[in-house]
């Protein structure tokens with residue numbers, strides 16, 4: 001717990017509710033993690049600002065929590081206050097084809113709202129769990145689209161200057177699963193605005209599997225499809241891979257893709273290619289003199305099958321997707337950590353490539 005006068009001061013803020021019972025196992029999609037010193041639920045963005053300011057002034061470590069879908073948290077008591085954002089208003093400006101969402105809005109509700117509003121551009125990001133406010137943090141992406149394609153501005157609370165302002169998305173250095181907000185804790189996203197397409201059609205489809213399922217022909221230039229059709233197909237594809245959260249399905253008790261796709265020198269990509277000898281090995285240009293490999297493919301070729309290490313394990317690879325590390329119901333943080341270390345070491349031994357975890361770790365690290 002906190003010093004009781006500070007806790008009282010926080011509790012007195014409008015739109016705040018203290019929760020001294022909740023654990024990170026309750027707050028995360030991995031269903032793993034111990035107890036924060038205190039959890040503070042904030043129903044308005046003004047409450048978020050006031051709470052973060054008080055905690056920062058008292059030099060108390062805090063963690064902003066949205067949907068907990070990109071968090072790997074240690075067991076036991078954690079020296080951190082969880083600030084849970086629950087401000088979730090979403091509005092549309094039809095004249096400008098923009099949608100603005102408060103940080104605590106569930107991302108998939110925002111996507112559904114955009115589809116109902118006839119605005120295209122984020123349908124390929126359907127089914128990604130978590131909050132709208134977290135989407136810029138690691139520039140979420142799926143099926144050929146990234147939030148950076150549509151994000152115009154974010155409302156930030158700058159924890160150093162204490163100011164709230166709207167900042168152009170271009171200042172976030174958005175790149176593959178990266179922004180300058182990730183791992184820095186320098187600012188809190190209070191709201192986001194996206195520029196969408198008004199004609200009821202999707203953004204051009206760039207992802208092969210999705211395009212094939214939507215009967216796109218190879219000769220079609222910048223193929224687009226009705227947004228509802230694309231959303232439904234993306235959700236279907238994601239469900240097949242265990243990538244839509246479902247409390248009853250342990251294959252979805254994960255943090256999504258556990259490792260990022262490694263970006264390596266071409267010589268490393270060629271050495272992997274020569275070791276495996278598969279002409280269809282996935283490798284893509286990734287900027288100047290770099291190539292992107294598929295982490296899932298590397299894990300499989302290093303000898304880890306879906307479901308590894310098998311029935312009975314508390315933590316295992318998803319039975320539907322090699323890149324998701326899952327809690328089979330009773331896994332501890334250590335069970336998950338050991339599995340992550342085994343996979344990373346196996347890929348390194350096989351190919352000399354070091355996989356980098358995608359989620360944010362709290363209270364432990366893959367190097368422990």
Ligand SMILES: Cc1cc2nc3c(=O)[nH]c(=O)nc-3n(C[C@H](O)[C@H](O)[C@H](O)COP(=O)(O)OP(=O)(O)OC[C@H]3O[C@@H](n4cnc5c(N)ncnc54)[C@H](O)[C@@H]3O)c2cc1C
Nearest residue numbers: 064066067068069070130131133134140141142189255256
């Ligand atoms: C089944 C599954 C599928 C997934 N599929 C994808 C996918 O296809 N593509 C993809 O990119 N990701 C995917 N993810 C990862 C995850 O859903 C995203 O990273 C998501 O944006 C995390 O949102 P969250 O609200 O749950 O963040 P949290 O897990 O609550 O937080 C993650 C990090 O962001 C910070 N943060 C959260 N909100 C804010 C805020 N408002 N301001 C500042 N910092 C903040 C937290 O402090 C923490 O450091 C998947 C996860 C799961 C479980």
